[in-house]
Amino acid sequence: MKQLTIRNFGPVKEAVIELKRINVILGPQSSGKSTVLKVACFCDWMERQIVLTQDPDRYCNPKFFEYNLVSFHKLEGFMKDDSYIRYDNDVISFEYNAKTNKCNYHWSLSSSKRWGYRRVKIAYIPSERNLIAAIPNWYQVSMSNNNILDFMKEWEFARKNFLKKEQILGLPFSYRYSSSDKGDHIVMSDGKELNLTNASSGLQSLTPLYIMLRYLTDDFYKDKHTKVEDTILRENLEQIVIREFPNKTQEKQQEIVNGIMTPSRTDMYIEEPEAHIYPSTQKDFIYSLMNMLNGRRKHFCFIATHSPYILTALNNLIQAAETISESDEKAAKIIERFPKRQTIPYDDVAAFAMKDGMIESIMDEDFRLISAEALDSASQEIADDYNFLLNV
Numbered sequence: 001m002k003q004l005t006i007r008n009f010g011p012v013k014e015a016v017i018e019l020k021r022i023n024v025i026l027g028p029q030s031s032g033k034s035t036v037l038k039v040a041c042f043c044d045w046m047e048r049q050i051v052l053t054q055d056p057d058r059y060c061n062p063k064f065f066e067y068n069l070v071s072f073h074k075l076e077g078f079m080k081d082d083s084y085i086r087y088d089n090d091v092i093s094f095e096y097n098a099k100t101n102k103c104n105y106h107w108s109l110s111s112s113k114r115w116g117y118r119r120v121k122i123a124y125i126p127s128e129r130n131l132i133a134a135i136p137n138w139y140q141v142s143m144s145n146n147n148i149l150d151f152m153k154e155w156e157f158a159r160k161n162f163l164k165k166e167q168i169l170g171l172p173f174s175y176r177y178s179s180s181d182k183g184d185h186i187v188m189s190d191g192k193e194l195n196l197t198n199a200s201s202g203l204q205s206l207t208p209l210y211i212m213l214r215y216l217t218d219d220f221y222k223d224k225h226t227k228v229e230d231t232i233l234r235e236n237l238e239q240i241v242i243r244e245f246p247n248k249t250q251e252k253q254q255e256i257v258n259g260i261m262t263p264s265r266t267d268m269y270i271e272e273p274e275a276h277i278y279p280s281t282q283k284d285f286i287y288s289l290m291n292m293l294n295g296r297r298k299h300f301c302f303i304a305t306h307s308p309y310i311l312t313a314l315n316n317l318i319q320a321a322e323t324i325s326e327s328d329e330k331a332a333k334i335i336e337r338f339p340k341r342q343t344i345p346y347d348d349v350a351a352f353a354m355k356d357g358m359i360e361s362i363m364d365e366d367f368r369l370i371s372a373e374a375l376d377s378a379s380q381e382i383a384d385d386y387n388f389l390l391n392v
Contacts, residue, residue, distance in 0.1 A: 001018065001088075001089055001090055002018070002019040002040075002044075002087070002088070002089045003016070003017070003018045003019070003086075003087070003088040003089070004016075004017050004019065004036070004039065004040050004043060004085075004086070004087055004088075005084070005085065005086040005087075005095075006035075006036060006039055006084070006085055007082070007083065007084040007085075008080050008082045008083050008084065009035065009039065009078055009079065009080065009083045009084075009085065010032060010035045010075065010077075010078035011030060011031060011032035011035060011357055012032040012035050012036060012357055012359075013356075013357030013358055014357070014358055014359070015032070015036055015354075015358070015359040016359070017036070017350070017352055017359060017361075018350065019040065019302065019350060020347070020348055020349060020350040021293075021298065021299075021300055021301070021348045021349075022290075022293065022300075022301055022314070022344055022348050022349045022350070023301065023302040023303065023349070023350045023351070023352075024302075024303045024304075024305060024310065024311060024314065024349075024350075024351050024352070025037065025302075025303070025304050025305070025351075025352045025353070025354055025359070026305055026306070026307075026308065026310075026311060026351070026352070026353050026354070026362070026374065027304075027306070027353060027354030027355060028306065028355075029306065031354040031355060031356075031357075032354050032357055032359075033304040033305075033354040034127075034271055034272075034304050035075070035078065036304070036352075036354065036359065037269050037271060037302055037304040038069075038073035038075065038124070038147075038269075039069070039073075039085060040269065040302055041073070041122065041124045041147075041267075041269040041302075042068070042069045042072065042073060043085070043087035043094075044120070044122055044267050044269075045122050046059055046060075046065075046087070046094065047087065047089060047091065047092060048119065048120055048122060050092055050094075050105070051091060051092065051114075051117045051119075051260060052119065052233050052237065052260065052261070053233065053236065053237075054236075054237065054240045056092065056094070056105045056107075059094075060094050060103040060104065060105040061103055062096065062098075062101050062102060062103045064103075065096045065103050066079055066096070066098070069085075071144070071145070071146065072145065072146050072147055072150075073124075073146065073147055074146050074147070074148075079098060080098065081098060081099060082098060082099045083096075083098040083099075084096070084097050084098065084099070090108055090110070090113045091107070091108050091113050091114055091117050092105060092106070092107050092108060092114070093105065093106055093108075094106075115241075115244075115256050115260070116259065117259075117260050118259060118260070118262075118264035118265075119260055119261055119262060119263050119264060120263065120264060120265055120266065120267045120300070121216065121220060121263045121265070121266040121267070122266075122267045122269075123151075123154060123212070123216050123266060123267070123268050123269070124147045124150065124151065124269045124271075125151060125209060125212060125213075125268065125269065125270045125271060126147050126148055126151055126271050127271040127272040127275055128148050129151060129205065129208045129209060129212075130201065130204040130205045130208070130275075130276075131148065131152070132152060132155055132184070132196075132208055133184065133196040133197050133199065133203075133204035133207075133208070134197070134204065151212075154212065154215075154216075155208060155211075155212060157215065157220075157223075158208075158211050158212045158214075158215035158216075158219070159175075159177040159184060159211060160177055160179075161215055161219040161220075161222075161223070162175060162177065162211050162214060162215065162219070164214075165187075167189075168206065168207065168210050169206070169210065169281060169284045169285060169288055170284060171281070172188065172189040173186050173187060173188050173189065173203070174186075174187045175187070175196075175207055175210075175211055176193070183195055183196075184196035184197075184207070184208075186199050186203060186207070200276075201276040202276045202277045202278070202281070204276070205275045205276040205277060206276070206277050206281070206285070209270070209273060209285075210285070210288070213268065213289060213292055214292065216266040216268060216299075217266060217292040217293065217295065217297070217299055218292070218295070220263070220266065221263065221297070230261070233261065234257065234261050237257050237260060237261065238253070238254075238257050241253050241256050241257055264297065265297040265298060265299045265300060266297075266299045266300070267299070267300040267301075267302075268299065268300065268301045268302070269301075269302050269304075270301065270302070270303045270304070271304050272304065272305060272306065273285060273286075273289075273303060273305065273310065274305055274306065274307035274309065274310055279307075279309045282307060282309045282310055282313065283309060283312075283313040283316075285313075286310055286313035286314055286317070287313065287317065287338075287342050289301070290314075290317055290341075290342050290343070290344055291339065291341050291342045294341045294342070294343075294344075295341070308375045308376075311351060311370050311374075311375055312375055314344065314349065314351075314370065315369050315370050315375070316338075317338065317342055317343050317344045318343075318344050318345075318346050318349060318368070318369055318370070319369060320334050320338040320342070320343040321343035321344055321345050321346070322346060322368055324340065324343060346363075346368040346369070349363070349370070350363065351363055351370045351371075351374075353374050362374035
């Protein structure tokens, strides 16, 4: 369980949401949906760092909280005198209050929750991801330490690990990283290649998104991660566990440390996956994404989007899961078109709409789908204008 509360931060007046495994927030431009996404990602990171270090006082510091949230996610000017952010989950809860200039926390009362925490890989995929194609030799550019630079660093690992020669989303092209020129190449169905820099805006947006998601849900877990930072974290955690559990055997103590330190899943925060891609490709992307998320690790995802097509595609997969559960006969028919790994149980999904600084759930509990009314709201406005024209 993750619950996030945001008040008076940037365009967000008030948002109280409970996050599930698959989350999506819909809204017009500048409505605050990306702000919610960024705050959620930062709080997720705060939770992980606090547990890995067992040092909440370091992170629950008002100066640290404000500076790192604002600088990393490019939110200068968003913090107000009465901004308030609270994050609750099964392990630790914390809150930041700008009015009192305080940051408070409390651990879960359950020791098993605190010491049973499983580390997550956290990734923010910004809408500016096509910069890797738009800027030649981007790896030589000096940039501030923010979510765009973080994505670019992660991209360096992702592109080198993607050794598959598969068509992306069934489109007539594949991707190839070239170590000779450190370039990203699009390989067409006839074998001809072009640099990603020269590809269409759609390919420049879709390719890094798809390759990155494949890495975060699969290839990342095939590598051995032996960063110096992780070695220091492990040694520190080992000493803390020894103090906390002096009566446990060394083997049991190591089990606790290994459980906390070993990445168990990826939490992905995706900004505008629909950017520059056609509606049918948006559908194929969602189907493919759910297939990636539904592997053994059961990854977490939070999407901010303008596109009702994203939600409609997700609704199809929710309905598929609901129908599969009704009978073996129906399941056999559904699985012919929707592989079971693509389908999503209704209870795993949370969908929200952002408007005028406020957020509301758009899950329809009666039909067990994302609300059709919410999906059709933009179309209805266009239809109303058309009906007006017909009646003049």
